[in-house]
Amino acid sequence: MAVSISFSYTFQVRGLAGARGERWLFEGLDLDLAPGEALAVTGPNGAGKTTLLRILAGLLPAEEGSLCWRPEPAEDQVRLHYLGHQNSVKGALSAAENLAFWQRLAGASDPDAFARAASTFALNDLLDLPTRVLSAGQKRRLALARLVAIPAPLWLLDEPTTALDAVSADAFAAAVSDHRAAGGMAIIATHQDLGFQPTHRLRMGREG
Amino acid sequence: MAVSISFSYTFQVRGLAGARGERWLFEGLDLDLAPGEALAVTGPNGAGKTTLLRILAGLLPAEEGSLCWRPEPAEDQVRLHYLGHQNSVKGALSAAENLAFWQRLAGASDPDAFARAASTFALNDLLDLPTRVLSAGQKRRLALARLVAIPAPLWLLDEPTTALDAVSADAFAAAVSDHRAAGGMAIIATHQDLGFQPTHRLRMGREG
Amino acid sequence: MTASTPSSEQPVPGVRGSALHRFANPARFLRLARAVQPWLLAVTLVSLLAGLYFGLVASPIDYQQKDTVRIMYVHVPAAWMAMFGYSTLAIASAVGLIWKHPLADLAGKAAAPIGAGFTIIALATGSLWGKPTWGTWWVWDARLTSVVVLLFLYLGYIALWNAFEQPQRGAKAAAVLALVGIVNLPIIKFSVDWWNTLHQPASISRIGTPAIDPAMLTPLLLMAVAYLGLFLLLLLLRMRVELAERRVAALQLSRSRAGESR
Amino acid sequence: MSGFFAILGRDLRLARVESGGALLAVQFFALGILLFPLGLGPEPGMLSRLGGGLLAVMALLATLLALDRLFQQDHDDGTLDLLRTSPAPLWSVVLGKALAHWLLTGGPMIVTAPLLGVLLQMSWPAIGGLCAALALGTPTLSLVGAIGASLTIGARRGGVLLALLVLPLYIPVLIFMSGTVTAAETGLAFGAHVSILGAILLLSLVLAPWASAVALRQIGE
Amino acid sequence: MSGFFAILGRDLRLARVESGGALLAVQFFALGILLFPLGLGPEPGMLSRLGGGLLAVMALLATLLALDRLFQQDHDDGTLDLLRTSPAPLWSVVLGKALAHWLLTGGPMIVTAPLLGVLLQMSWPAIGGLCAALALGTPTLSLVGAIGASLTIGARRGGVLLALLVLPLYIPVLIFMSGTVTAAETGLAFGAHVSILGAILLLSLVLAPWASAVALRQIGE
């Protein structure tokens, strides 16, 4: 499926250090992502994958280090998507309403992207159900649909395939490769096989 | 590791039917579990795995059908553990406090079981941290520790290995086989390979 | 695409804010504190003794209030310090939020309980004074109420500091509250003019010549100096304690850091 | 009773860990009281007359505010599934929760009420009556509140809906509490009011655990 | 402003889907008012004198009750991460939320206040003053509330802590609201009070979005 927008940003991390509470999780971390590149972050529980992603998303303060975009994205440009362990879904609203809200919030209400997202993750029969009643995997698929519905150069995904069945996992892999084909970048923390080849791998944690 | 208690219950399900909202998910379902048997429930997202487990746990009403224990467990006997998509963990309390609370609630405050549970899931360094700060996998491990800390004949587990790293997944598999060796029964819904051979498999959903 | 410019290099949000445990070395501050403290102590003690002497012994009694007027020497400076303390809090918070200077956050944290203390003193002495002069311990007029609000702002500030896992989060949240709470200061100050209340209008601190007998003014000012000295003294002490605790935390962190370096 | 003590202990511990919830509830109670003189204007005479009623109403509202999350949090984080599948009888769980709630709201209020009474310049007998009224009334508020809380679990807008359900049930308590105070104030014997409050308390002690246990069992999600 | 409209629309929609949150807030407001005659004893003369103050205080408490979850829910379900990573400026998000909150609480209250005023046998000028006061006062309550709500996100005991933080800030508003009513009642010109209320509103319109945007940015979890 041809995606209209294409990106050509690079994302650079220098000397990044992250701590939680009194625990120092990682330091002196350098990353370089070019258009179309994907980084798989692995490591045992508590290694600091989520912490890293949240720092990269600007949701957590880093102890040291700097992030740098080249070129600097415009103010109103959606720089990144952060998908954490939670789905950020409003149970009372229907799937369609959630998706539409995300688009409006990002200032990118594009019907085609909406339709593409819904069909990519087989949400069409579920669009009108209140999200509360959806199954775990269905909720996760809705959360993933955000990535397709709103184009953004950088995806930060924390165990995206949680609760997904085989079919949906493949759909996700396909979405990622479309994204990369369009010059997008992705950093994905996972414990499972992602179903595609990342350009780089980062293994965190002492035990690793 | 030798588990002291051993069970000899059988669990029988006849003509079970479950529906959510207007949707009839399954019907005419028969199950027979003998001591030491494990049932793996698979199927696409939304097939009804969670619904089935919640009905078996008595958390959801069934549309039709009956559950039957032989012999009927005593009133104060912990019949089953239900572990859903959620961890049922109190973020403000430390891991140790959570585990201790579960034991007290079940009226089964057994220090040995506590210690065994903590070491099985490598929680010993985390026991004093407020659970809020634990990583996703660490929280899941704490939730799983409940199974070992409180002996119960029937385990109903909904995607127990979510967010677990390889090591913890093996620990879980070992815990299940100990449980089965002690005559316990388990019904486990999953999308992933469990790392052990269940006695029965149930594939739900039309697409299956 | 435009060539990369160093200007597009930006620090991660909150990096310096999060440096709370191990911040820009406070050596200069500590040196200063140690140097100043003895002098502060001296000034405080001297002015306190002098103030008490003039206030309780060598000052005329009010022709209608008799000796109760002497409460003034305890009450008024306490009330002033209550407001001064809050101003300190607000300024520290502003500095902490804008320039992310950790020392400022600490100053705020240290100042809050002291200011609250003075507020309580003002309230207590005030109502003690109210009984003989107004014939009641307490009335709900604007001045008194706004001072109660001040007390609750202090309490809220302290509560926020302790309400979060990460200290820096508590610091920032409390700082925002402190800044918002500034609106209460003018209310306290001018409540006596805006609403007709039992309470004294400004007679000393008003613009122009104070309408009060110098024999009363002297001890009052002496006491004010003493209170101010006391405030600063406690502030420095508490800040040094805080710093010591931070240092311990820093040591722990660096140890865990050493433990984890692979 | 394993359920009772387990829950009681945990909820008290939670309140303590979560930085003194108890104190905060009382502080709200006190702050609320401070509001009325501002709203009603400072006529000492009037305030002292109204004091009892105001304190009663505020005690009621403070209880309400603290009720909000009584079961909701356990529902949201899945703990309720544990409580429902555990062998501990649900009524014992409810009792434990209600007692914990009272120890964190009603109890401290009874202690602070006299102080506030003095601030509002209430007469000593009135203050005495107030304390008696609170001592017998607030436990009922917690128990009845538990019913409301268990009925509104998972309900949308739980907070305000809860208020709607519970307030009407609180009204009798409120009437007799302020009745006690006025009786005490005017030097009448307030034994009658107090004994009625006691009766209501006993009734809710029997009814509340059963009712909210039923409500909890009905949840199907 | 994309953030502003997106949030405004969503919150109003949520309130509607979640079974009329708006109505419930007002019902609480009304129920609270009906409690006072019970608590204070039915002296018509007194009630009509106090009516304005009581309504002002209750409006304040109802706002507070509805505030509780303003940001907490978005924080718990992870939506806040979206809001913070989206390009929409946080102050616009806050403004949207505050406006939604006001449309669901303050607005309906202004409409029902006259009715309740009549019930309490307030004089017509007093009722007029009350409406004016509410119209200018309640938006401030929502805005200031937004500050408190964003400060207490993820705090332990958020609900009550919120009350503790916000009530003191509400006091000036309360004073001038009831001041307006009494002035109107006694036939005095209440222009001064009203204009002060307006000034406070403007101040909080500037302050609140900034303050709670800062607070939201500080969250690191």
Ligand code: HEM
């Ligand atoms: C609890 C009751 C009281 C409180 C909370 C209180 C509070 C205050 C405050 C905050 C100030 C500083 C105002 C400013 O600097 O502009 C002040 C000053 C003062 N208070 Fe009180 N007060 C109370 C009772 C009284 C009483 C009963 C009296 C004597 C009848 C009194 C006499 C004064 C005087 C003379 C000043 C100095 C005014 C000036 O020159 O600025 N206060 N009080």
Ligand SMILES: Nc1ncnc2c1ncn2[C@@H]1O[C@H](COP(=O)(O)OP(=O)(O)OP(=O)(O)O)[C@@H](O)[C@H]1O
């Ligand atoms: N306040 C704190 N004090 C001590 N340790 C903390 C604190 N907060 C977090 N931690 C630790 O920091 C780590 C957080 O790691 P993080 O959540 O990034 O792990 P993760 O790699 O995402 O693990 P998972 O694979 O389970 O998601 C955990 O080991 C946690 O125990």
Ligand SMILES: Nc1ncnc2c1ncn2[C@@H]1O[C@H](COP(=O)(O)OP(=O)(O)OP(=O)(O)O)[C@@H](O)[C@H]1O
């Ligand atoms: N009120 C309702 N109306 C219509 N459909 C509903 C309703 N409630 C639930 N459903 C549907 O019932 C199914 C619930 O299935 P369940 O949660 O058991 O799936 P599951 O097998 O656990 O899936 P997963 O593998 O994603 O956890 C979902 O397809 C959901 O859409």
Ligand SMILES: [Mg+2]
């Ligand atoms: Mg993680």
Ligand SMILES: [Mg+2]
């Ligand atoms: Mg499921």
